[in-house]
Structures are given as C-alpha cells and as structure tokens.
Amino acid sequence: MMEKTYLPIIGLEIHVELKTKSKMFCQDSADYFGKPPNTLTCPVCLGMPGALPTPNKKAIEWTILIGQALKCQINRLSKFDRKHYFYPDLPKGYQISQYDQPIAIKGYFNLNGKKIRIKRVHLEEDTAKLIHDGKNTLIDFNRAGVPLVEIVTEPDFNSSDDVKKFLEELQVIIRYLDVSDADMEKGSMRLEPNISIKTKAEELPKYKVEVKNINSFRFVKQAIDFEIKRQTEILKENKIPNQETRGFDEKKGKTYPQRKKEEAHDYRYFPEPDIPPLVFFDEYLKKIEKMMPELPEDKIKKYVEELGLKYQDAYIITRNKNLSAYFEEVYAKYFEKTKKLEEKVKNVGQSLANLIINRKVETNLPVEDFISKAIEILSPKKTDIKAVDRAVEKVILANSKAVADYKSGKINALMFLIGQVMREMKGKAEAKIVGERISLVLGRR
Numbered sequence: 001m002m003e004k005t006y007l008p009i010i011g012l013e014i015h016v017e018l019k020t021k022s023k024m025f026c027q028d029s030a031d032y033f034g035k036p037p038n039t040l041t042c043p044v045c046l047g048m049p050g051a052l053p054t055p056n057k058k059a060i061e062w063t064i065l066i067g068q069a070l071k072c073q074i075n076r077l078s079k080f081d082r083k084h085y086f087y088p089d090l091p092k093g094y095q096i097s098q099y100d101q102p103i104a105i106k107g108y109f110n111l112n113g114k115k116i117r118i119k120r121v122h123l124e125e126d127t128a129k130l131i132h133d134g135k136n137t138l139i140d141f142n143r144a145g146v147p148l149v150e151i152v153t154e155p156d157f158n159s160s161d162d163v164k165k166f167l168e169e170l171q172v173i174i175r176y177l178d179v180s181d182a183d184m185e186k187g188s189m190r191l192e193p194n195i196s197i198k199t200k201a202e203e204l205p206k207y208k209v210e211v212k213n214i215n216s217f218r219f220v221k222q223a224i225d226f227e228i229k230r231q232t233e234i235l236k237e238n239k240i241p242n243q244e245t246r247g248f249d250e251k252k253g254k255t256y257p258q259r260k261k262e263e264a265h266d267y268r269y270f271p272e273p274d275i276p277p278l279v280f281f282d283e284y285l286k287k288i289e290k291m292m293p294e295l296p297e298d299k300i301k302k303y304v305e306e307l308g309l310k311y312q313d314a315y316i317i318t319r320n321k322n323l324s325a326y327f328e329e330v331y332a333k334y335f336e337k338t339k340k341l342e343e344k345v346k347n348v349g350q351s352l353a354n355l356i357i358n359r360k361v362e363t364n365l366p367v368e369d370f371i372s373k374a375i376e377i378l379s380p381k382k383t384d385i386k387a388v389d390r391a392v393e394k395v396i397l398a399n400s401k402a403v404a405d406y407k408s409g410k411i412n413a414l415m416f417l418i419g420q421v422m423r424e425m426k427g428k429a430e431a432k433i434v435g436e437r438i439s440l441v442l443g444r445r
Contacts (some may be wrong), residue, residue: 030147047091069292083096126147226254309353
C-alpha cells in the first residue's frame, strides 16, 4: 500500500487599517494609536440607537486603488452588509462589512513565477480593542470604526516560506500606495492564515484551521509550520482535524484552540439598510487609477533594463519607497553634475547603487552632499606611476610567498598583492593599473 502524501494548503486573510483622517462611518479621528482609551468615540462607532453611518469616500477610493494594484476586477456595483456576531468588541452586535458584492475580486500577484490568486478585497470597520489583564477584560473603543481593508487570497500556498515572501511583498506595495503604514507592531496590518492538509487522493481538504491576528512575518511562518506538523500527525492517525479558529502563543511557538470556526451563514449577513449601494463609473475608476504610483515590480524592471543594476540590488533598493526615491534623485542629479565636470564613470546606476547598499555613503545626507562624496569616490583616480612602482617593489620584497604563488598560477595571489599595494598607496591609484604594474615587474623576473 502506498504511503499517503501530505500537501499543505494555505490561504490568507490580511487586514490593513487605512490611514484616513476620520473613521469609516463617522467623523471621529482614526489616529487612535497611543491615545487615552475611549476618547475617540461618538454615537455612531458606539452603536447608539438612531445613529446613522456615513461612508468615508477616501477609504472607498483607497480600497479601489489596492484592488487595482493587485490586478483585481472592480465591481461596478458594490454594497455594505451587516455581519452579525455577539462579542464585546462590537457595540452594535454586528459589523458593517461586505459580503457578496465586495469592491474588488479576482486579482492576482506573481510570486517567484507562480500566480497567487486574490479572491477579494473588501472594506469594513475595525472593532474595539480588548485588553485582558488576567482577571478582567477591558474594552477600548478608540479603534472601533477605523477603516479596515481585508485582502483574501485563494488557497494557493503550499509552504510557510512562500506565505512569508508574499506578505513581505504585499506590505511593500501597501506602503508604496501610501494608504497605510502597514505597521504590524501597531496592529495596522494583521495576518490570518487558513491552513489545512491535503492527501494525494483528495481534491481539497474537508476542513480548515484559521489562526487569528498574527502581527509579524516570523510568527506567521512559525504558526503555519506548527499547524502543518500538528495536523499531519492527526491525519496519520486517520482522524480529521477540527475546523476551528486558533490563536498563536508567541513565547511557546504553538497555536491553541479558541472557538469553532464559523461559516458564512452563522453571521446572518444581510444588506446594510442605512447605506445605499455603491455605483462606480468608468470615469471615476480611471481617475483613481491615475493615482497609482510606480510600483516595486515596475521599478525593478526599469532599474535593471534602463539603469544597468543587478536584479538583486534593484530589489534591495525598491523595498523602501523613500530609499528608491532618494536613489532616483541621486542618479538624475549625478548626471547633471558630471556633465559639467566631464567625469565619466562606467555603469553609473550600479556604481551609485553599490555606494547605497554597502553604506559607503550615508543616505541620510542631503542629495547634493551624497553626490559630492559619490563623485569623489567614483571619479577615475590620477595614478602616480612612479609612486605605484615604488610601492610594488616594496610589497614584492615583503611577500615572497604570495609572489611564488602568483608565479605558480594562483590568481588569488595577485589579488592579495594588489590589495597590499593599494594599502601602500592609501587608495590613490586604480586597481587595474596596479595589477598591470605588478604583472609587468614579476614578468621581468
């Protein structure tokens, strides 16, 4: 009998708080982090009788922008729904969310040559924050009502490494769009993997386990790896893991059960009667699309094809939107300067990238100062040949073993000798000329 093959099946739900000035359905400030508890509230976000919600236009536009960045279809007709569940973090007894007509659907993201499908991008209100002190549960309603975008993928992941990579890339995109800080320490980006194990004979597993509210890429990887091991052990005993929601204990590196996982019908969704449907016309969607910045994927392509950078170096620079903008400004202004100075550097883009990545020049300097230092470092050195020859003679006399190794054909020995001469010259010589002078002198002997 053939042994079963176990394949992890993983989908993601990612919650991103938008950094709008006001909350999703009222005028209270959405900047709640660090504020005294329960000071940013009003009848709407506290669910008082008779209080009516008014949607935040900016939050809707930013959700559309996220959907466009993830190559989603934008639904021309969308609506809000009431999602019912009874928990202390929901003062109304329901959450205003989206169910069957979300803002964006059917997108994708290319990850290492694999297409990760985006099932939906929808908009909802965040819940209050619960604080457990061991004896009591305290509630801070400042966060209740903050605009929250939920990005849901199809179950297209089979490893925790791919999940971690995707989430890192998604965070970079969100920050490029400038719609959220996506700061996991502050809770403005929260991660929830859905994990199950597929055996070779199955199409899809008959259960799934959701791990709630993880706040770091490292922890989401640990939680997935733990769940894969735990569920595989259960399946090997010919049992099926419970369909449930679990939490993650960061100190122990383990997940723990919280509650039975709800199905959609458990939430008793129905259309939000106080908010009319949203209708998006092509002209409006094109206007939002024009807000799209150049995204990391496009920048990498430009840096490699037009500026001559190595792929890995282009990737490193584009991880940070501000660093990428700094690099582009340095590149543009460097050419302005060097044209006037008539100084030529081969592959300027890669040379400047090296200075940034290797921290040869600090990027906290004003651009003009960075360029001055870069010109000093990158400009061709005026080499004093007589001084080089004196340094070569000195180094050859002091390094007989390296000389012998070089004569026996060991290339590394030449590199060592060049390094020693460059040290003697205190960097005031071109390595290529130093190598030529060493080869010339040793060739005569």
